[in-house]
Amino acid sequence: MLGHVVNMSTSSVKVTFLGLGSMGSAIARNILKKGFQLVVWSRTTSKANDLIKAGARLAATAREAVTDADIIVSCLFDDKSCLDTAQGENGYLMGVKKNAIHVNTTTINPNTSTQLAKLHEQHGAFYIAGTVLGRPDVAAAGQLRSFLGGNLEAIERARPVVEAYSGGSIIVVGDNPAHANVVKLTANMVLAANLSLFGQIYALNERWGVDDDITQQILKVFYSHPGLLAYENRIRNRDYEIGEGEGFRVEGGLKDVNAMLTAGDEVGVPLPFCSVLREQYASIIGNGLKDLDWSAVGDATRINAGLSLPPRNKRE
The missing domain is CATH 3.40.50.720 (NAD(P)-binding Rossmann-like Domain)
Known part of the structure; x- marks a missing residue:
C-alpha cells in the first residue's frame, strides 16, 4: 500500500x-x-x-x-x-x-x-x-x-x-488510470473520423463540380467548434504542412488509430470505422505523405478515387 x-x-x-x-x-x-x-x-x-x-x-x-x-x-x-x-x-x-x-x-x-x-x-x-x-x-x-x-x-x-x-x-x-487513456482515444476517434469525413465530402462534391466555397458553407451549418473547423479548412486547402512547434503528424495518427483498435479488441468491441481509418492512414504513408499533419488523411479519398492531388498550400 x-x-x-x-x-x-x-x-x-x-x-x-x-x-x-x-x-x-x-x-x-x-x-x-x-x-x-x-x-x-x-x-x-x-x-x-x-x-x-x-x-x-x-x-x-x-x-x-x-x-x-x-x-x-x-x-x-x-x-x-x-x-x-x-x-x-x-x-x-x-x-x-x-x-x-x-x-x-x-x-x-x-x-x-x-x-x-x-x-x-x-x-x-x-x-x-x-x-x-x-x-x-x-x-x-x-x-x-x-x-x-x-x-x-x-x-x-x-x-x-x-x-x-x-x-x-x-x-x-x-481512480482508474486506464480510463483517462480510453477517454483520450475516443476523443481522437471523433477527430480522426471527422478528418476522414471532411475529405470524403470535398472529394465527392468536387467530382460533381460543386464549388469548395459552397461545400464549406454547408459544413459550417453542422460544425461550430473552432478546432474542428480549423481542421476542415486545412483539408479544403490541402494545408498539411507543419510549422515549428505545431501539428500532429500522420505517423502519430496511425499510432493512435492502432491503439483504438487494440483497446477495442481487448474488451471485445469491434470498431469497423477505425479499421477504415487505419487503411486510410496507411495509404497516406504509402504515398509519401507521412511527415504531414494528421489531417492529411483527408486526401485518402482523393487518392482512392483517382482524383488528382493539386499542390498543397505551403507555409513560408
Whole structure:
C-alpha cells in the first residue's frame, strides 16, 4: 500500500519534465512560467536549450531527473517509449522518491497505463494518466484539456502543476488510470473520423463540380467548434504542412488509430470505422505523405478515387 499523499504549498513543489518534443516543450514552458522549480530531460538534449535559458535545469538521465521531484510530468511518443523511459538502470523508476506523483500526458494503450501504475506502486510512487486534448499551439497557450485518472488525492496534489497547462479544463475521470487513456482515444476517434469525413465530402462534391466555397458553407451549418473547423479548412486547402512547434503528424495518427483498435479488441468491441481509418492512414504513408499533419488523411479519398492531388498550400 502506498503512503498517504501529503499536501504542500505550490511554491515548494519540485517538478521534473520528461520528453521535449513540440508538445512537451510547450507544456514544460508553461510549468516554468508558473514559477515551479523545473528539471528537464530529453533524449535529444538540444531540445532543452530554450528551457535552460528560461531557468530550467537539464538532467543527463531520466533517473537523475526525478531524484528530487515531487511531481513528474512526461510527454513521450508511444507505449514503448513510456515503458523504456520508466525501466532499466537509468529509468526514472530507479530514481523516483517515495510518494512522488507522475502525470503521464502520452496517449497510450489503456493496458499499458495499468502496467505503468503497477510499476509505480512497486516503487512507492503514484501514477496518474493525464492525457491531453489539443495541438502544440494550444499547449503553448496553456489551454490544453486534461483527462486525469488515478489516485484522487494524488490528482489533487498534482492539480496546481496540471493547471499550468490546462486552461481548457481538467476532467477527473476517476481512480482508474486506464480510463483517462480510453477517454483520450475516443476523443481522437471523433477527430480522426471527422478528418476522414471532411475529405470524403470535398472529394465527392468536387467530382460533381460543386464549388469548395459552397461545400464549406454547408459544413459550417453542422460544425461550430473552432478546432474542428480549423481542421476542415486545412483539408479544403490541402494545408498539411507543419510549422515549428505545431501539428500532429500522420505517423502519430496511425499510432493512435492502432491503439483504438487494440483497446477495442481487448474488451471485445469491434470498431469497423477505425479499421477504415487505419487503411486510410496507411495509404497516406504509402504515398509519401507521412511527415504531414494528421489531417492529411483527408486526401485518402482523393487518392482512392483517382482524383488528382493539386499542390498543397505551403507555409513560408
